Amino acid sequence: MTVTSADPNAPAQTAPRRRSILRGVLTLARRSPISAFWGVVAALIVLMAVSADFVAPYPPLKSDFRAMQKPPSEKHWFGTDQIGRDTLARVIHGSRTSLTVAIGAVLFGTTLGALWGLACGYFGGRFDMVSQRIIEFLQSFPDLILAMAIAMALGGGLGTVIVAIAITRIPFGGRVIRSVVLSLKEMQYVEAARGLGASHPRLMFRHILPQCVAPYLILATTHLGVAIVIEASLGFLGVGIPPPNPTWGNMLADALNAGLVPPWWLVFFPGAAITLTVLAFNLLGDGIRDLLDPRLRGAV
């Protein structure tokens, strides 16, 4: 990678990785305090999901038959549902499902798409042409409909929902990373490495892949938000993770079945949780984008 320094146009070196991550966080806090604030919110939500068993005031499935469908009170801050389960506890436990699904889907889908895009951009030719057609077919479905069809075909459950949402993320990873790789491939430092006799895997993973990390991170944070909304929609439509395990989506579906006039607290809190979480990840993603955008990187 020493060739890099000879070419002022080549992207920055990635060697001092650990220090640069810490510095990145500090820079984010300084440059855009709003994004940093939402980053903290996102971190708190993740923390809440991880420690749901300790944070939640009640077990999520425990019914209190003396307090059925009661509005928010001192004992139950977010009220209770038809069979006396604590809404706050269920919302907290719902965050675990939502985040597991979202992170799982992004880890599988966006990553698989990114690697596919890397291969497409790098090898080009017939492989790329066929891949682009397949990606086009995948993109001919609106995300939610594709996810619904796959989740339904596989039958509900945590794993299938993750797979269903992951598949909808593949084309985006493929498209974005492919175009990044296409431009990187022509860079002088890659050419130099090729001239020195580097093998295909070495060129792909040692020289090109590190430069795809920034666009991948931007994509991944945005996809977290999208995945959470799709998961909630699937739960709402009854093809997500089946009850009684609480998810924000199936809690909203339950609320609709709670009677002619659904109690407002059963509708309000799960939806507010979705909105807050997606907002936090989106704004964090915006901040990361500003930070990592190659056009802004010189200023950092």
Add this chain to the structure above:
Amino acid sequence: MVEWSGELGGAMYSYIARRLAFGALTVLGVSIMVFLIMRILPGDPLVAIFGPEGMSKLTEAQRAHYMAELGLSDPLWVQYLAWVKAIIAGDFGRSFFRSESVAEMIMRRGPLTAEIAILSVLISWIVGIPVAILSALKPNSVADGVVRFFSILFLAVPGFWVGMLIVLALLFWFGYKAPLVGVSLFVDPLANLQIVIGPAVVLGLGQAAYIARMGRSALLEVIREDYVRTARAKGLNNRLVIALHALPNALLPVITLSGVLLGLVLAGSIPVERAFGTPGLGYSMFQAVSERDVFVMQNLVFLYAVVFVVINIAVDVTIALLDPRIRYR
């Protein structure tokens, strides 16, 4: 400057022909993909129909009988060809649970969803474009900040939740009742509007956020162009410069985005129609999913995908008509 070129010429026709050919290929690929998802992934459609418990209660002979009756014991490619043939003939099959054929259901419920989609696009333009102009004219002002905050907020709020909140408020204050049957626009326009307005507003505002964001950045880019400066240098009124010179070009990416969003609205209308209880096609999709009605689902998913492909072709052709640079590529 966007100009309608009266002469379409060969380039335009060959562009349309190429686009249509690609579209046909995509529809073919999509049909194979839908078929693969609905028939191969579950391994056994009977499980999807009867549920794992009902499945285990069936005897071996019953299973074979149902499989043969549904045409599921044929080789896959025979099943695929039979399906495609039926669709071309306009036969979309029948639900296990209703007497109405799927084709009839689409004809009856489709217009309502189409209305919601089109109305929501109109709303998104009516709200989104002025907001984009306001925000681009004074970037980084307070108004710009407020607009950006709201557009980010609307991107995060799930439409079906907003729908539920609206229904809840209407129930609370006005005793709203979910519409049980669709009313055609041509029979009773007012009753029809009452049904579609809720979902259309919810979906429209969601799209308006994207439109405002895209419109703002497109306008900011166009305003910096030389020809806009020239127009200003001629002494044209700033409003005229924006309205006649900058806006038309800034709208090109917005039109493209609108096409993509129209597809998203078709999908988004499924949970939103469920929230409002709207008797549209999205609600049928929800029913098909909750009843595990594989065959109805297969046809509806295919229909939605084809509509999405057609919308994209229409948008591309519109853009090529408006922007000569595209068709000569």
